[in-house]
Amino acid sequence: MSQVLFFDYSKGRNPLGGVHALLDKSGFVEMIPNSGSVAIKLHMGELGNIRYIRPVFVREIVDIVRDRGGRPFLFETVASYPGERDTKQKYLNTAVKNGFAEATVGAPVVITDDEDKQEIIPISNRINDCELEQAKVPSLLLESPCILVVSHVKGHDLTGFGGALKNVGMGCVSSETKRAQHFVNMPQFNNSDCDGCGKCIESCPTDAIKLVNETVEREVSECISCGTCLFRCPLHCWVWPAGSKEKLQVYMAHVASAVLSEYKGRIGFVNFVQDVVPHCDCAAPSGQPVVQDVGIVFSFDPVAVDKASLDLVDRAPIIPGSTSVTPPDLLGKMHQTDSLVQLVTAEKLGIGTLKYEMVTI
Numbered sequence: 001m002s003q004v005l006f007f008d009y010s011k012g013r014n015p016l017g018g019v020h021a022l023l024d025k026s027g028f029v030e031m032i033p034n035s036g037s038v039a040i041k042l043h044m045g046e047l048g049n050i051r052y053i054r055p056v057f058v059r060e061i062v063d064i065v066r067d068r069g070g071r072p073f074l075f076e077t078v079a080s081y082p083g084e085r086d087t088k089q090k091y092l093n094t095a096v097k098n099g100f101a102e103a104t105v106g107a108p109v110v111i112t113d114d115e116d117k118q119e120i121i122p123i124s125n126r127i128n129d130c131e132l133e134q135a136k137v138p139s140l141l142l143e144s145p146c147i148l149v150v151s152h153v154k155g156h157d158l159t160g161f162g163g164a165l166k167n168v169g170m171g172c173v174s175s176e177t178k179r180a181q182h183f184v185n186m187p188q189f190n191n192s193d194c195d196g197c198g199k200c201i202e203s204c205p206t207d208a209i210k211l212v213n214e215t216v217e218r219e220v221s222e223c224i225s226c227g228t229c230l231f232r233c234p235l236h237c238w239v240w241p242a243g244s245k246e247k248l249q250v251y252m253a254h255v256a257s258a259v260l261s262e263y264k265g266r267i268g269f270v271n272f273v274q275d276v277v278p279h280c281d282c283a284a285p286s287g288q289p290v291v292q293d294v295g296i297v298f299s300f301d302p303v304a305v306d307k308a309s310l311d312l313v314d315r316a317p318i319i320p321g322s323t324s325v326t327p328p329d330l331l332g333k334m335h336q337t338d339s340l341v342q343l344v345t346a347e348k349l350g351i352g353t354l355k356y357e358m359v360t361i
């Protein structure tokens with residue numbers, strides 16, 4: 001059983017003090033290497049998203065790391081699909097607009113892309129029909145002697161729920177490895193309602209879709225499974241393949257397992273259970289909160305911290321009118337999937353446990 005520490009917002013204390021309390025009580029601060037680098041891994045939000053982790057919390061973490069003698073930096077990888085974060089420069093510009101710059105958070109912001117040196121990690125322990133054979137992880141991250149994975153707990157269109165596992169499995173890898181996972185979600189075309197409006201053709205970033213004899217055709221080899229066609233089609237002619245949401249979670253857990261198996265330093269996981277919206281930090285907009293803000297949790301176990309976060313969401317008061325679904329797995333049900341698939345797979349792969357003891361501080 002893993003220990004999960006919980007700073008409860010309902011007690012009316014200063015939330016910024018919660019970050020201090022969690023990192024102190026857990027012993028994470030003792031692991032900060034003197035003069036060594038500390039990667040703070042977080043998603044800095046798509047442009048137009050306003051529900052990502054607030055920079056003021058990150059500044060607090062940076063100050064704690066620096067006070068303990070560490071050299072903090074914010075770490076993130078570019079998005080693998082079109083948007084305002086798909087190149088280093090675009091991500092840096094978006095980060096500044098969203099409040100993440102050295103002047104505000106007190107540490108450098110480092111974004112990597114596939115041009116940066118990557119470690120190739122074989123995925124040999126595969127279960128539940130995972131076909132991924134390797135993951136590519138930026139060397140810069142693996143070389144850091146200490147990592148704090150800071151995650152915003154929210155819903156996700158494909159994985160149901162996004163927390164620490166998603167921040168590692170999808171957020172800590174190359175675009176190539178992100179796409180390899182998303183390959184299972186390549187939208188399928190159902191032509192029964194298509195009126196040939198062309199919106200999917202115009203929006204496809206790789207020109208994979210064409211109109212041939214007044215019928216939409218997609219060249220599979222050119223598709224990067226970004227989902228843009230599905231989101232843009234007004235008649236819902238593109239659909240996610242059956243079972244692909246669960247399959248993506250299986251793949252993501254394998255990649256998270258690969259990343260964590262190769263990491264030789266110290267790592268902790270902080271989840272912010274606040275601004276719990278239906279869609280992920282990549283979405284703009286990401287919707288209105290569905291439950292009241294809950295608090296912050298910490299664990300050295302990524303599975304336990306995510307399971308505790310899911311349970312806290314399920315126990316939190318639902319904001320009236322925000323959703324018609326009910327717990328358990330409120331976020332998974334909102335997206336017609338089972339959010340536990342990623343956690344159960346990760347537990348089977350040995351990177352953590354679903355059983356936890358929650359200690360409220």
Ligand code: SF4
Nearest residue numbers: 204223224226227229
């Ligand atoms: S076909 Fe659809 S999923 Fe594939 S690249 Fe084009 S927009 Fe993205």
Ligand code: SF4
Nearest residue numbers: 194197198200233237
């Ligand atoms: S956006 Fe939808 S309706 Fe328009 S051409 Fe594409 S599939 Fe057909």
